[in-house]
Amino acid sequence: MGIFSGNFSRIIAPLLCGLIFGTGLLVSGMVQPTKVLGFLDIFGAWDPSLAVVMAAALAVATPGFVLARRRARPVLAGQYFWPGKSEIDAPLVLGAGLFGVGWGLVGLCPGPALESLATLSPGVIVFVVAMAGGMLLHDKWQASRPAIRDAEPMARVADG
Amino acid sequence: MANFTPVSAAIGGALIGLSAVLLMLLTGRIAGISGIFAGMLNVRSEDKAWRVAFIAGLILVPVIAGWIGYGMAPPTLPANWAVIVAAGLLVGFGTRLGGGCTSGHGICGIGRLSIRSIAATIVFMVTAVITVAVTRHLLGG
Numbered sequence: 001m002g003i004f005s006g007n008f009s010r011i012i013a014p015l016l017c018g019l020i021f022g023t024g025l026l027v028s029g030m031v032q033p034t035k036v037l038g039f040l041d042i043f044g045a046w047d048p049s050l051a052v053v054m055a056a057a058l059a060v061a062t063p064g065f066v067l068a069r070r071r072a073r074p075v076l077a078g079q080y081f082w083p084g085k086s087e088i089d090a091p092l093v094l095g096a097g098l099f100g101v102g103w104g105l106v107g108l109c110p111g112p113a114l115e116s117l118a119t120l121s122p123g124v125i126v127f128v129v130a131m132a133g134g135m136l137l138h139d140k141w142q143a144s145r146p147a148i149r150d151a152e153p154m155a156r157v158a159d160g
Numbered sequence: 161m162a163n164f165t166p167v168s169a170a171i172g173g174a175l176i177g178l179s180a181v182l183l184m185l186l187t188g189r190i191a192g193i194s195g196i197f198a199g200m201l202n203v204r205s206e207d208k209a210w211r212v213a214f215i216a217g218l219i220l221v222p223v224i225a226g227w228i229g230y231g232m233a234p235p236t237l238p239a240n241w242a243v244i245v246a247a248g249l250l251v252g253f254g255t256r257l258g259g260g261c262t263s264g265h266g267i268c269g270i271g272r273l274s275i276r277s278i279a280a281t282i283v284f285m286v287t288a289v290i291t292v293a294v295t296r297h298l299l300g301g
Contacts, residue, residue, distance in 0.1 A: 013186040014210040018217020021179035021191060021263075026221055026232060028172025029165060033235050038163050040285075040292040045162060049169040054266060056173025057180070061271030064181025074188035081188050083269070085259065088279045095258025096265070100284035102250025104291025106237055109262045110255060111193040113248075114215055116235050118222035123237035127248040134252020135198045142256075 009076035022115050028053045031115055033107025040104055180268050183214070192264020193218075194255035258284070 029035040030053055038047030073079055103109050108116070108127055116124040180191040187210060189196075200211040222232035237244055255261045258280055260269060265284075269277020 009187055010209045011213045014183065014189070014213040015217045017179045017183040017186075017191065018214035019221060020175050020182065020217075021214075022218040022221030024172040024175030024177075024179060025218075026172070026225060027175065028169045030172065031222070031232060031235065033237060035163070037292055037296075040288045041296055042289055043293050043297050047163040047165075049163070049165050052166050052169035053173035053176065054270075056170040057177035057267045058271055060174050060177030061180045061267055062273070064177065065184060065268075065271050068181065068185045071185070074184070074186055076186045077188040079188055080184070081190065082272070083190060083259075083274070086274065086276050088276055091257050092259060092276060092280055093283055095254045095256065096280040096283035097254070097258075097287045098250050099254030099258055099261060100287030101291050102247040102252075102254060103262075103284065104288035105243055105247035105250070105295065108235065108237075108247070109193075109251065110197055111218065111261070111263055112235075113251075114193065114197065115218045115221060116232075118219045119232055119234040121234040121237070123241075123244055124235060126241065127237070127244050127251075130245045130248025131252035132197070132201055134249040134254070135194070135201060135256050136252075137249070138253045138256035139198070139202060 013076055021111065024053075024057075025112055025115055031112045033112075035107075036103075036109075036112070037107040040107070176263070176267060177271070180263070180271065184268075190264060190268050192260050192268055194252075194261040195259075195264050198256055254284075 025031050029049060035047065036050060038045065039050035041047075068074075068080070099109075106127065108124070110131065113124060113128050113131060117128060183189050183191045189210065191214075193215075196211045196214055199205045200208055200215065205211075225232060251261075255264075258265070260277065260280060262281075262284075265274075265277040265280040270281060
């Protein structure tokens with residue numbers, strides 16, 4: 001495997017993917033909360049750009065994932081980590097609902113928030129620290145519920 | 161629709177989709193940012209290197225763009241710090257409980273035709289639209 005093992009799969013490939021993802025967010029304007037809120041504000045001066053971003057992303061990702069599934073394993077790794085869960089349960093609906101409220105309050109979701117750290121904006125830094133706090137709070141709370149602790153912690157990490 | 165930018169939105173969206181496909185095809189991982197970031201924070205997680213590398217790539221983009229003359233303007237955020245903190249907590253807790261965010265559910269999940277992700281995307285879109293409607297129009301922004 002040579003250069004295809006080790007550092008290439010662990011560092012270089014994910015770094016390249018992060019660069020491409022970040023470029024997509026920057027070019028599309030989705031790093032700007034005003035742009036995102038313009039889409040969510042359907043009762044104001046509506047800006048459909050975010051819908052075009054999603055449609056274009058799906059136009060590439062949907063056939064791309066079909067192609068990926070045809071391979072027994074990824075090019076640089078031993079196995080795929082496809083998300084395992086498929087049911088619509090209460091945590092999914094409640095979690096997505098809470099996320100939407102936070103997203104609507106400031107117009108930042110995790111990708112643009114992390115990318116915006118590059119601007120060293122104090123507001124973004126506070127948002128990311130609070131976001132990390134919310135995640136750790138959730139994981140601590142989950143760990144304190146022994147009944148489901150062993151059932152799915154890693155599945156959740158892989159979920160998205 | 162004065163602010164509609166369909167061309168840059170389509171180009172940017174295609175790049176996001178390409179990144180998600182490449183990450184899966186090359187490393188077998190889902191490009192869900194909340195999951196990648198949470199796994200980096202998790203002390204029990206042993207596969208931190210690729211997560212750090214991906215997020216470093218995200219943060220490097222505006223830095224490199226700045227070097228070549230396309231610097232990113234700092235995001236416009238609410239003046240109220242309590243709103244920023246509350247929103248961050250909700251986004252962090254909510255994406256963990258719901259197992260994903262705009263990228264993990266909205267792009268990768270729907271791209272895999274997952275009913276679970278389609279449901280999550282509808283729910284967070286609806287609550288976000290309601291939140292914006294209430295804060296901008298009911299409370300007068």
